[in-house]
Amino acid sequence: MLRAMGVLSLFGLPTTVWSPSQLNRHVRQVLESDYRLSDLWLAGEVANLSHPASGHLYFSVRDSEAAVRCVMWRPEVARLPRLPRDGEAVEAHGHLSVYEAGGQYQLYADQIAFAGEGALYQEFLRLKAVLEAEGLFDPDRKRDLPKWPRRIGVVSSPTGAALRDVVNVLGRRYPLAELILSPTPVQGEAAPAAIVEALRAVNQYGNPDVILLVRGGGSMEDLWAFNTEEVVRAVVNSTAPVVTGIGHETDVHLADFAADRQAPTPSAAAEIATPDRAELAGELREHRQRLARAWRRQRDERHSQVAKQRAALALASPQARIANARQRSDDLARRVVAAVRHELALRQAGLRGLVQTLTAVGPETVLARGYAVVRRLADGQVVRSMAQVKAGDPLGVRVSDGSFGARVEI
Numbered sequence: 001m002l003r004a005m006g007v008l009s010l011f012g013l014p015t016t017v018w019s020p021s022q023l024n025r026h027v028r029q030v031l032e033s034d035y036r037l038s039d040l041w042l043a044g045e046v047a048n049l050s051h052p053a054s055g056h057l058y059f060s061v062r063d064s065e066a067a068v069r070c071v072m073w074r075p076e077v078a079r080l081p082r083l084p085r086d087g088e089a090v091e092a093h094g095h096l097s098v099y100e101a102g103g104q105y106q107l108y109a110d111q112i113a114f115a116g117e118g119a120l121y122q123e124f125l126r127l128k129a130v131l132e133a134e135g136l137f138d139p140d141r142k143r144d145l146p147k148w149p150r151r152i153g154v155v156s157s158p159t160g161a162a163l164r165d166v167v168n169v170l171g172r173r174y175p176l177a178e179l180i181l182s183p184t185p186v187q188g189e190a191a192p193a194a195i196v197e198a199l200r201a202v203n204q205y206g207n208p209d210v211i212l213l214v215r216g217g218g219s220m221e222d223l224w225a226f227n228t229e230e231v232v233r234a235v236v237n238s239t240a241p242v243v244t245g246i247g248h249e250t251d252v253h254l255a256d257f258a259a260d261r262q263a264p265t266p267s268a269a270a271e272i273a274t275p276d277r278a279e280l281a282g283e284l285r286e287h288r289q290r291l292a293r294a295w296r297r298q299r300d301e302r303h304s305q306v307a308k309q310r311a312a313l314a315l316a317s318p319q320a321r322i323a324n325a326r327q328r329s330d331d332l333a334r335r336v337v338a339a340v341r342h343e344l345a346l347r348q349a350g351l352r353g354l355v356q357t358l359t360a361v362g363p364e365t366v367l368a369r370g371y372a373v374v375r376r377l378a379d380g381q382v383v384r385s386m387a388q389v390k391a392g393d394p395l396g397v398r399v400s401d402g403s404f405g406a407r408v409e410i
Contacts (some may be wrong), residue, residue: 057071088114155212176280199234228254236258
């Protein structure tokens with residue numbers, strides 16, 4: 001940063017060299033020290049209006065010969081009944097200072113009164129402060145809107161464009177809801193009392209789930225009915241939650257502060273109060289899928305329980321015991337048959353052994369080994385001893401392959 005340094009002027013007197021930031025800071029301090037510039041009203045036409053996403057308001061107030069740059073911060077902008085428009089005559093209140101980075105002096109505005117609306121605006125601020133102090137604008141007292149309203153009350157002029165906009169939006173977004181109109185004038189001296197009565201009637205006889213309080217745009221005088229104390233209290237005391245959609249996007253009214261939800265336009269109020277049919281269709285699909293999954297889960301659980309109970313019943317059934325007895329009987333029969341067969345096999349084996357033994361010692365086998373059976377022909381007795389024969393006795397001799405005769409010689 002440059003520092004001020006002493007130099008000689010053209011007249012030989014010492015002077016000071018300023019940096020831009022030093023000079024701007026000094027000018028700001030000079031301006032802010034003048035009490036006349038710390039509380040002033042600036043009258044003229046609005047020009048170069050800018051309202052960026054930050055919420056602050058930048059504009060100029062000009063007359064036929066000059067212009068003064070102005071800025072209003074977002075908290076003050078939020079308290080305006082509406083935003084000013086280019087070319088509109090206003091009176092801006094605030095204090096004068098310097099924007100040091102740009103070297104520009106400007107009015108830091110905290111109020112804006114519109115031409116012809118000064119008294120109304122002051123009344124707006126006075127009544128807003130009174131009702132706000134009572135807690136009527138407290139966010140904690142505001143109610144949630146129903147997600148699927150069945151009856152929607154509309155408090156509006158029956159011949160205004162606001163009602164047509166609401167009907168068009170509801171027909172497009174949510175035609176399932178029943179629309180109940182409570183007609184009322186929305187402008188003039190009789191409007192506040194009529195609006196209060198329309199809100200009371202639709203709450204008492206229509207039994208709505210939500211109420212739309214709507215009208216189209218207009219001047220502050222045209223919309224003043226929505227800044228009256230009786231309308232604000234009727235909105236607060238409504239049985240059903242209230243959505244306001246009054247005027248244009250830049251308009252703000254005391255009824256908006258009291259409402260459960262505020263919309264910038266009547267069409268937006270209808271959109272805020274209702275779901276979109278596409279969203280409804282999506283939720284229905286989701287519920288259908290969840291129901292199908294729950295049904296399948298229940299079905300599978302029931303099938304599993306039935307299977308377990310069927311298995312338990314099968315175990316406890318006499319048929320199972322009969323089947324077991326039958327199988328045991330078959331097993332015993334097979335074992336008896338096997339035992340008999342085994343016994344027969346043993347006996348057959350013993351018999352074959354006896355047959356073999358008999359065959360080994362039988363006469364045929366003996367004869368085959370060279371022995372012979374000798375019989376006396378006279379009586380057929382087998383000769384087992386010499387004493388049984390004498391010389392000359394005829395004999396019959398049997399060998400392995402036949403018989404022949406013989407005679408005894410001694």
